[in-house]
Amino acid sequence: MACSGASLCGCRSAPFTGRRQLLLLPEQQEIAMGQENFTQILSEEPLSANTRGAEIVRRVGLRLASVSGRPDYAWDFRLLASPAQNAFCLPGGKVAVYEGILPVCQSEAGLAVVMSHEISHALARHGGERISQQATVQGVRSAVDYAFSGTSNASRELVRTAYGAATQYGLILPYSRRHESEADQMGIALMAQAGYDPNEAPRFWTRFGQAELMAGAKPPEWASTHPSDARRASDLMIQVPSAMQAYSSAPVRLGLGEPIFG
Numbered sequence: 001m002a003c004s005g006a007s008l009c010g011c012r013s014a015p016f017t018g019r020r021q022l023l024l025l026p027e028q029q030e031i032a033m034g035q036e037n038f039t040q041i042l043s044e045e046p047l048s049a050n051t052r053g054a055e056i057v058r059r060v061g062l063r064l065a066s067v068s069g070r071p072d073y074a075w076d077f078r079l080l081a082s083p084a085q086n087a088f089c090l091p092g093g094k095v096a097v098y099e100g101i102l103p104v105c106q107s108e109a110g111l112a113v114v115m116s117h118e119i120s121h122a123l124a125r126h127g128g129e130r131i132s133q134q135a136t137v138q139g140v141r142s143a144v145d146y147a148f149s150g151t152s153n154a155s156r157e158l159v160r161t162a163y164g165a166a167t168q169y170g171l172i173l174p175y176s177r178r179h180e181s182e183a184d185q186m187g188i189a190l191m192a193q194a195g196y197d198p199n200e201a202p203r204f205w206t207r208f209g210q211a212e213l214m215a216g217a218k219p220p221e222w223a224s225t226h227p228s229d230a231r232r233a234s235d236l237m238i239q240v241p242s243a244m245q246a247y248s249s250a251p252v253r254l255g256l257g258e259p260i261f262g
Helices: 027-044 051-066 099-105 108-123 126-138 140-147 152-163 177-193 200-215 229-248
Strands: 011-013 020-022 076-080 087-090 094-098
Touching (some): 027 087, 027 094, 051 076, 051 094, 087 108, 094 099, 094 108, 108 126, 108 200, 126 177, 177 200, 177 229, 200 229
Parallel strands (some): 076 094
Antiparallel strands (some): 011 020, 087 094
16 A cells, blocks of 8 residues: 555654554553553563563563664563563563563573564554554554454454564464564664673574474574574574664663572
8 A cells, every 4th residue: 555645644664674664553542551451461460470580571661662663662571470481572562571471581582582573563653563564454444443442352462463472372463474473673683782692592493493394394594473483593694783882872782681599
C-alpha cells in the first residue's frame, strides 16, 4: 500500500533502519493497551525470587533505556518466575524477562542482546504495524473498531497477539521474519550504544540455537515466523563492525558486564 502522507495514512519510518511503515493506531492508544496488558500479566505471573537476577535485569534495562531516545516512556523492568526462554517489551517500555532465558544469556551483555531486541520491537512499533497490516486485509473499519473496543479482554488479547507476550515453546516473540531481523539490527546498535560488547550478539544466538536443538526439533525457517538461529547469528556478524563503532564511542564500555550466575 502506498503512503500518500503521514497525516492521512499514518506513515512513518522505523528508527535506525528508516524502513517505511503504515501505522493506523495512535501511539498513545498502543501505550495504554500495553500498560493494561502488563498490569494483567503481573497479576497472573509471579515475579522471580532471584533478587540478583532481577537487579541485573533492571540495571541492563535502564542502560538500554537511556540510549533508546524515548525518555517519555514509563520504563519498567521485571524478572518473571518461569522456565520459558522468553522476554517481551510492550508499548511504553514495559519489559519482562523470564528466568528460563538467563542461563543462555550468561552475562549482562547476553541479557542486553535479548532485552535490546525486545525493546527494539517496541521502539519500531512492530505490534502496531501488525495491527495496521491486519486492518488493510480485514477492512480498516472493523479492525480499528475492534482495537478501540474498550473491552479489557479484547485489548489484552490484541496486544498479546501483536507483541508476542503469549509465545509458546520457548520462542522469542512471533513477529514476522522481517520484524525479527529489523529488531536484531536495531538491538545490536542499541546494546553497543549502552556500552555492551556487540560481539556477544551472534554468540548469544549460537547458544540459543544449541539450547533449542537440545529441547527438540524446530520447524524449517520457511514455516517459521522467525529467521533460523544460525541465520540470525550470521546476519549479526555482518552488523558487528558498524556496531563496534558505536561501542567505541560509548561513554562507558562494559564489555560483557557481570556474569548472571556466580
